[in-house]
Amino acid sequence: QKEVEQDPGPLSVPEGAIVSLNCTYSNSAFQYFMWYRQYSRKGPELLMYTYSSGNKEDGRFTAQVDKSSKYISLFIRDSQPSDSATYLCAIQGDDYKLSFGAGTTVTVRA
Amino acid sequence: GAVVSQHPSWVICKSGTSVKIECRSLDFQATTMFWYRQFPKQSLMLMATSNEGSKATYEQGVEKDKFLINHASLTLSTLTVTSAHPEDSSFYICSARPGPARAFFGQGTRLTVV
Numbered sequence: 100q101k102e103v104e105q106d107p108g109p110l111s112v113p114e115g116a117i118v119s120l121n122c123t124y125s126n127s128a129f130q131y132f133m134w135y136r137q138y139s140r141k142g143p144e145l146l147m148y149t150y151s152s153g154n155k156e157d158g159r160f161t162a163q164v165d166k167s168s169k170y171i172s173l174f175i176r177d178s179q180p181s182d183s184a185t186y187l188c189a190i191q192g193d194d195y196k197l198s199f200g201a202g203t204t205v206t207v208r209a
Numbered sequence: 210g211a212v213v214s215q216h217p218s219w220v221i222c223k224s225g226t227s228v229k230i231e232c233r234s235l236d237f238q239a240t241t242m243f244w245y246r247q248f249p250k251q252s253l254m255l256m257a258t259s260n261e262g263s264k265a266t267y268e269q270g271v272e273k274d275k276f277l278i279n280h281a282s283l284t285l286s287t288l289t290v291t292s293a294h295p296e297d298s299s300f301y302i303c304s305a306r307p308g309p310a311r312a313f314f315g316q317g318t319r320l321t322v323v
Binding site: 131148201202 | 213243251252253255258300306309310312313314315316317319
């Protein structure tokens with residue numbers, strides 16, 4: 100079993116729709132939860148990070164963590180074509196190493 | 210957010226030669242940096258942890274003699290792919306963090322070995 104499971108998609112939505120992404124993890128020792136956006140041939144860009152259960156909002160992005168279920172989510176409201184990218188969840192333990200999900204490829208259709 | 214700069218962004222080299230990739234933290238000091246490899250349409254695979262002033266820690270299955278890592282200062286780590294072969298062609302990415310969370314990544318280096 101992988102440490103972090105993420106559906107690779109692809110996911111295609113119309114412009115303006117809500118994009119919903121999620122990951123599950125197996126190690127309850129994980130402490131920090133991050134979402135990255137990666138455009139083709141570029142390094143990942145940090146979108147959100149959190150360390151506690153609950154919601155964290157930043158503009159059109161909301162990150163949600165449920166430690167009891169070992170489940171994390173990212174929601175993108177009012178999606179734009181420029182949001183088309185691969186989204187990676189990443190989870191960190193106390194050794195500072197990141198465990199990545201497979202990444203979900205999202206296309207927002209104009 | 211913090212800035213991590215990676216150079217070069219792409220490189221083509223002949224089989225048997227060595228290639229050096231630099232990773233710099235521009236606005237913070239990083240005692241630890243990480244090197245990843247990414248194959249097309251796949252996620253990032255951690256290769257090694259680079260520690261300033263000491264030896265790097267390599268993940269299982271990564272050849273330390275093939276991928277030489279030097280972390281000579283608090284803002285610079287280098288990855289040298291020695292005696293490169295076509296199977297080493299990949300996208301290499303470094304990361305560093307200014308604190309316990311929030312790892313920031315370089316823009317990546319696309320290596321093509323011909």
